[in-house]
Structure formats: C-alpha cells, structure tokens
Amino acid sequence: MANPTAAMLVIGDEILSGRTRDANMHHLAGAFTQIGIDLKEVRVISDDHSAIVAAARSLSKQFDHVVTSGGIGPTHDDITADAIADAFHVSIDVREDAYAILKNYYAEKNIELNEARLRMARIPQNASLIDNPVSGAPGFTLENVHVLAGVPRIFQAMLENVIATLKGGSPILSETLKILQGEGDIAKQLSAVSGAFQDVSFGSYPFQEDGRHGTNIVMRGPDPERLTRAKSELIEKLEL
Amino acid sequence: MANPTAAMLVIGDEILSGRTRDANMHHLAGAFTQIGIDLKEVRVISDDHSAIVAAARSLSKQFDHVVTSGGIGPTHDDITADAIADAFHVSIDVREDAYAILKNYYAEKNIELNEARLRMARIPQNASLIDNPVSGAPGFTLENVHVLAGVPRIFQAMLENVIATLKGGSPILSETLKILQGEGDIAKQLSAVSGAFQDVSFGSYPFQEDGRHGTNIVMRGPDPERLTRAKSELIEKLEL
Numbered sequence: 245m246a247n248p249t250a251a252m253l254v255i256g257d258e259i260l261s262g263r264t265r266d267a268n269m270h271h272l273a274g275a276f277t278q279i280g281i282d283l284k285e286v287r288v289i290s291d292d293h294s295a296i297v298a299a300a301r302s303l304s305k306q307f308d309h310v311v312t313s314g315g316i317g318p319t320h321d322d323i324t325a326d327a328i329a330d331a332f333h334v335s336i337d338v339r340e341d342a343y344a345i346l347k348n349y350y351a352e353k354n355i356e357l358n359e360a361r362l363r364m365a366r367i368p369q370n371a372s373l374i375d376n377p378v379s380g381a382p383g384f385t386l387e388n389v390h391v392l393a394g395v396p397r398i399f400q401a402m403l404e405n406v407i408a409t410l411k412g413g414s415p416i417l418s419e420t421l422k423i424l425q426g427e428g429d430i431a432k433q434l435s436a437v438s439g440a441f442q443d444v445s446f447g448s449y450p451f452q453e454d455g456r457h458g459t460n461i462v463m464r465g466p467d468p469e470r471l472t473r474a475k476s477e478l479i480e481k482l483e484l
Numbered sequence: 485m486a487n488p489t490a491a492m493l494v495i496g497d498e499i500l501s502g503r504t505r506d507a508n509m510h511h512l513a514g515a516f517t518q519i520g521i522d523l524k525e526v527r528v529i530s531d532d533h534s535a536i537v538a539a540a541r542s543l544s545k546q547f548d549h550v551v552t553s554g555g556i557g558p559t560h561d562d563i564t565a566d567a568i569a570d571a572f573h574v575s576i577d578v579r580e581d582a583y584a585i586l587k588n589y590y591a592e593k594n595i596e597l598n599e600a601r602l603r604m605a606r607i608p609q610n611a612s613l614i615d616n617p618v619s620g621a622p623g624f625t626l627e628n629v630h631v632l633a634g635v636p637r638i639f640q641a642m643l644e645n646v647i648a649t650l651k652g653g654s655p656i657l658s659e660t661l662k663i664l665q666g667e668g669d670i671a672k673q674l675s676a677v678s679g680a681f682q683d684v685s686f687g688s689y690p691f692q693e694d695g696r697h698g699t700n701i702v703m704r705g706p707d708p709e710r711l712t713r714a715k716s717e718l719i720e721k722l723e724l
Contacts, residue, residue: 258687260523261656262513263702269528274502283500285535286528288509291687295525318668319688320675360671395690416501428558431600435560447498447531448559450635462503 247282247413251303254288255296255314255324256394267396268313275403279412280466281309291315296327304331304389309410311403314394316383318360325384328391329368339367342382349380375405385409414466419475423482426450426457433481434461441474443467487522487653491543494528495536495554495564496634507636508553515643519652520706521549531555536567544571544629549650551643554634556623558600565624568631569608579607582622589620615645625649654706659715663722666690666697673721674701681714683707 252272258264269286276283284307289295296315303310315324329336342365350357364381367373374383374390378398383391385406392402423430427450438446444465451458463474492512498504509526516523524547529535536555543550555564569576582605590597604621607613614623614630618638623631625646632642663670667690678686684705691698703714 257685257704258689258702259509260513260526261658261704262510262515262517262523263658263687264689265510269499270502270505272502273500277502283502284530286500286526288526290524317688317690319671320678321686321688355666355668358668358672360675361668363671418501418503426595428595428598428601431559431603432598435600438560445497446561447503448557448561449498449504450557462498464497464501 245413247280247416248308248411249282249284249306250276250309250311251285251287251307252283253296253299253303253310253312254286254394255291255312256288257290257321259288260290268392268394268399271396271400272311272313272403275407277416279407279410280415281410281412282416291321291323293323293327293330296324297331300328300331300389304387308388310389311406312389312391313399316364316381316391316393318363318381322363324391325366325368328386328389331389332368332387334369334371334386336366336368338362338365341373342367345373345382346380374402377401416464416466417468417471418462418464419471421461421463421475421478422458423461423484424453424456424458425482427459430459430461430482434478437474437478437481440477441465441470444470444474446474485653487520487656488548488651489522489524489546490516490549490551491525491527491547492523493536493539493543493550493552494526494634495531495552496528497530497561499528500530508632508634508639511636511640512551512553512643515647517656519647519650520655521650521652522656531561531563533563533567533570536564537571540568540571540629544627548628550629551646552629552631553639556604556621556631556633558603558621562603564631565606565608568626568629571629572608572627574609574611574626576606576608578602578605581613582607585613585622586620614642617641656704656706657708657711658702658704659711661701661703661715661718662698663701663724664693664696664698665722667699670699670701670722674718677714677718677721680717681705681710684710684714686714 259266371384371386390406447462449460611624611626630646687702689700
C-alpha cells in the first residue's frame with residue numbers, strides 16, 4: 245500500500261523577504277520520512293489572508309495531511325487561525341478549552357492574560373487542540389490540517405504531538421554511493437540500473453572535492469534488501 | 485506603482501526527503517528584495533513531470549516572474565527542461581546554440597561530450613539561454629519562467645545573469661526594533677502603529693535571550709523616512 249502523503253504550508257513574510265532562513269521544512273521532511281509519510285510539496289506564502297485560505301484549501305484536497313507553520317501568536321500579523329477557519333467555512337472564537345490552558349499557563353508565570361494573548365485562544369469550531377509544552381498557546385488540527393507555531397523549538401514540540409496521532413506507512417530508507425566521477429560519466433549506467441529497479445528512486449547529486457568532480461547517488465525505498473542490491477548492481481555496472 | 489511579483493519553484497526530491505537543506509530560496513529572497521521584486525510564493529515539489537508542469541503553469545499565470553531551481557543536469561532524474569516545454573506546449577530538442585556552448589566547454593576540459601551530457605543541450609523552442617559561467621551547461625528563459633541549476637553556486641551565478649535582464653521596482657528596505665518584552669505585552673501598541681502606517685509592513689518575531697522574552701519588530705517598506713518615523717512612533721507608544 246502506498247504511504248500517506250503530506251504537504252507543508254509555511255506562512256511567513258520574513259522568509260520570503262530573505263530576513264529569516266526557514267528551518268521547519270527540513271525538520272518536518274526528516275520526521276515524516278522516518279515514519280513513512282511522503283512529503284510531496286512545500287509552499288511558502290506571505291502573511292496574507294486570502295493566500296492562506298486558497299493554499300490551505302488546495303493542499304488539503306490534494307494530500308492526506310497538511311502541516312502549517314507560523315502565524316499563531318498574539319500580534320496583528322498572526323492571522324493563520326482565522327484563515328484556516330475560513331478555508332473550511334467554520335466559525336472561530338475564543339474557546340473554553342484553549343482559554344483554560346492559557347489561563348493556567350500565564351497564572352503560573354505571573355503574566356497578565358491580556359487581550360492580545362487571549363487571541364491565542366481563538367480556535368476554529370470542531371478543531372482539536374495540539375498541546376504546546378514550550379509556550380502554552382496550543383495549535384490545532386482542523387480536518388486534515390495541523391496548525392503549528394513557527395518558532396522552531398515550538399514547531400518541533402508540537403509536531404511530536406501531532407505525529408503521535410498519525411498513522412505512518414513504510415519508512416523510506418536510503419543508501420548513498422559516493423562516486424569520484426562526474427554525473428555525465430555515469431549517467432548512462434545509472435539510467436540502466438534505475439530502470440531495472442522501479443521500486444527504488446535514484447537521485448544524482450554532483451559535488452566537487454579537491455577540484456575533482458564527483459557524484460553522490462542516493463537510492464531511496466522501503467525495502468533495505470532492494471537498496472543493497474541496487475547499490476551492488478550500480479557498483480558492478482560502473483566497474484568501481 | 486507596485487513592484488513586480490515573483491514565485492520560485494524548487495524541484496527536488498532531496499529536499500522533500502530531508503536529505504538536503506535548500507539554500508537557493510534564501511539567496512533568491514535576498515536578491516529580489518534588493519532589486520524591488522516581491523517574492524510572493526515558493527513551492528518545493530518532487531522530481532515528477534506532471535507536478536512540475538502543473539506548478540509552472542499555475543505560478544507563471546499568477547506572477548510576473550518564476551524562477552526554478554534544480555533538475556537540469558545530465559542524469560535520468562533531470563526532467564525540468566522537458567516539463568517546462570510541456571507547460572508551454574512547445575517542442576524541445578538539442579539546440580545548436582546550446583550544443584556549441586557545451587562543445588567548447590568540454591573540448592577545453594578534454595572531457596567527452598557524450599550522450600548524457602548532450603541532454604543538457606535540450607532547450608525548449610523559443611527559449612533564450614542563460615549563461616552558466618561555472619559549469620558550462622546553460623539555463624534558459626521561456627516566457628516568464630527562468631530555469632536555473634540547483635547547485636547553489638551555479639544557481640547564484642545564473643541568477644546574476646537573469647537579474648541583469650529584469651526590471652526591478654522599489655527596493656524594500658527594513659528597520660528592526662529590538663524590544664525586551666514579550667509579544668503579548670506589546671501587541672496592542674504594535675497594532676495601533678501598524679494601522680497608522682499602511683505603507684509599512686510590520687512583522688513581529690519573538691525570541692528568548694538569557695531566559696527573558698523579547699520581540700524583534702521588523703518594519704519593511706520602500707520609503708526610508710516612513711520607516712524611521714514608524715520606528716519612532718513605536719518607541720514612543722511603548723515608552724521605551
């Protein structure tokens with residue numbers, strides 16, 4: 245059976261302006277690969293209500309899961325929760341369960357739960373909460389969309405809680421063969437071997453080392469024996 | 485007048501599997517911000533013909549420019565050129581001008597221009613070539629889509645050649661105000677100032693330093709005087 249599929253939606257002007265380098269994409273990609281969920285697409289869009297609504301709808305229809313990052317804090321540019329509610333035509337308001345979490349969290353820290361912070365208790369109707377062990381304010385899952393914070397250590401902590409609820413597939417394993425020849429010298433043999441192993445995906449990544457051209461061939465697939473055999477066959481074909 | 489808009493299409497299984505961390509997005513974002521082209525969306529998709537065709541068509545319609553990275557080398561997984569040709573319903577074949585470039589490049593290096601390398605001379609009909617000063621094989625521009633290599637130093641060199649042909653807008657400048665208070669404490673004042681400066685975009689980015697919460701407010705816009713004034717007003721409102 246094919247693995248479940250997923251897409252990620254990164255919401256953040258700061259990434260599109262070049263101010264910040266996104267770190268969550270790389271983390272999510274690694275985590276999903278481990279549990280056998282195939283990340284098929286990542287979209288980075290700006291803090292724009294209609295852009296978020298359109299992307300969330302489109303990705304939610306195409307893939308089994310959508311993970312969003314960013315835009316769920318207390319400031320005016322945190323508009324993700326409202327946009328996701330709109331995407332699924334549900335209402336959104338301060339919800340008792342989220343309010344209780346924030347109330348406890350800030351009471352313990354002796355911080356005022358003011359109007360701005362209260363915005364973080366706005367949760368779309370029918371969504372289930374995602375626990376945030378780092379900074380209190382919860383994320384949520386609505387339909388197949390999981391809404392997480394953008395700050396990397398909060399994103400990562402929330403993602404663990406989401407992953408605990410997901411059914412993965414076959415973890416995708418990989419074997420790498422490092423070859424001290426340029427891509428153009430091995431392309432023909434690589435193509436032949438890749439054609440013979442339809443259940444293995446072959447990626448070819450050129451590099452330079454001490455002024456010489458080399459290529460890393462990465463073979464990926466669920467069956468470790470097939471990966472080993474593909475690697476052997478490539479070594480044989482290339483007379484390494 | 486509004487700045488030209490752009491999207492980026494990153495083609496690469498290696499990024500979606502978590503093997504590689506993309507570097508080109510961050511570089512493009514910075515370069516476009518400098519010349520006043522607004523990067524509105526980035527999509528990362530896998531090495532899949534129909535996914536590339538669909539994304540290229542969709543982004544090309546929505547934005548003034550599309551920059552792609554990855555998938556134009558000599559191996560079987562390099563399918564970007566064919567997909568872009570399909571996206572615009574034009575034919576693709578080895579083209580004389582690209583062939584001449586490769587012939588010279590490999591002759592100088594005493595490397596055989598074999599069948600695999602010849603694939604890199606496949607250029608869609610009507611496309612114009614983008615010079616590649618690093619490794620010979622050219623990129624190309626078809627309609628409003630600029631097709632660049634994925635290896636970061638080749639991507640960057642090709643991008644310089646593309647940028648030389650683009651008409652930018654007003655460079656987007658930024659001012660940052662570092663505040664040693666949490667987002668929730670300043671959200672109200674921030675919202676008021678941001679409402680009064682419609683030509684400035686305000687981003688709020690929380691951080692922790694020595695166990696204390698802080699917030700970086702980033703103000704972005706084309707007019708340096710307005711940025712300075714927005715910053716002053718925020719300082720005044722927050723009584724800093």
